[in-house]
Amino acid sequence: MVRGIDLAGRLAIVTGGYAGLGLETTRALCAAGARVVVPARRPDVARSALADLDAVEVAALDLADLDSVRGFAERFLASGRTIDLMINNAGVMACPETRVGPGWEAQFATNHLGHFALVNRLWPAIARDGGRVVSVSSNGHQLSAMRWADVHFTSAYDKWAAYGQAKTANALFAVHLDALGARAGIRAFAVHPGVILTELARHVPRAEQIAAGWVDADGNPNDPNMKTPAQGAATQVWAATAPRLAHLGGVYCEDCDIASHTSAGPLASGVYEHATDPEEAARLWRLSAELTGIDAFSSAA
Incomplete structure (x- = not known):
């Protein structure tokens, strides 16, 4: 993932960097010499999971x-420190209808709005020395474009459509952040890590996982295309560090490469147009700034 790349003296933030893909991402960055800050909703659990890594610090954060x-x-x-790499990895998937804050739908609020607010509030540290921001999306974005008439699913909640919209939002966030941040030398990327069986699937009943072909009757992985957590983390680490991407940005990546557009699927390889549309991305940014009350680019947007 980071072979031949020296991250000594660099600082990364990996949200949820203590379980599943996040843990493997933290391990890879530390192995390359980076210091990693792991914001965690469960700090004690995070410290236990990361106990064998010296160059890690854990801090409390609830994205919702x-x-x-x-x-x-x-x-x-x-602390006055610079953020060189920001990986927005934490998230929830297909949870029962849940409301957070002022009644926001939890997947959109946690996966997108929390990260939107976090990056905007941390922007002075991110923009200080030209870093990268990676937004972990997924091919789940193919399940739903932005539902502008009802982004919070105030009626007819569907857990998979809500997840799809949140993953579309993750991708669109990278598109507009890159457009705004490039002038400061900051590039942003969205990634699909692949299909990986992690704690992210905790809200998906076993019967549904079997029907989807993820696992067999005993709960063992059953999809030949399924990746290990380390394999899944590879693309987000690649997007954060690959020299090839030094002068690119706003793109959607998968399998350690830039993905092509597709209309196949759902859940096919490639990215749907609705997740890379600059106008949709700008519209989402405006809505997110209104909802969260923070926009680091308000004077330049």
Whole structure:
């Protein structure tokens, strides 16, 4: 993932970097010499999972709580450090209908709005020395474009459509952040890590996992295309560090490469147009700034 790349002296933030893909991402970055800050909703669990890594620090953060996001960002900015790599990895998938904050749908709020607010609040540290921001999307974006008439699913909640919209939002976030951040030398990328069986699937019943072909009757992985967590982490680490991407940005990546557009699927290889549309990305940015009350680019947007 980072063979031949020296990250000594670099600092990375990996949200949820203590389980599944996040843990493997943290391990890879540390192995290349980076220091990694892991914001975690369960700090004690995170510290236990990361106990064997010296160059890691854990801090409390709940992405579904904007006060928690603000508190983490303020504490980090007070340290005066620069963020070289920002990997927005944490998320939830296909959860039962859940409301957070002022009644927001939890998948959109956690996967997108929390990361939107976090990056905007941390922008002074991210923009200081030209780094990269990686937004972990998935081919789940193919399940739903943005539902502008009802982004919070106030009626007819569907857990997979809500997940799809959140993953579309993750991809669109990278598109517009790159457009805004490139002038400061910051590039942003969205990634599909692949199909991996991790704690992310905790809300998906075993019977549904079997029907989808993810696992067999005993709960063992049953999809020949399924990746290990380490294999799944490869693309987000690649997007954060690959020299090939130094002068690119706003692209959707999979299998350690830039993905092509597709209309096959759903859940096919490639990216749908609705997840890379600059106008959709700008519209989402405006909505997100309105909802969260933060926009680091308000004078330039």
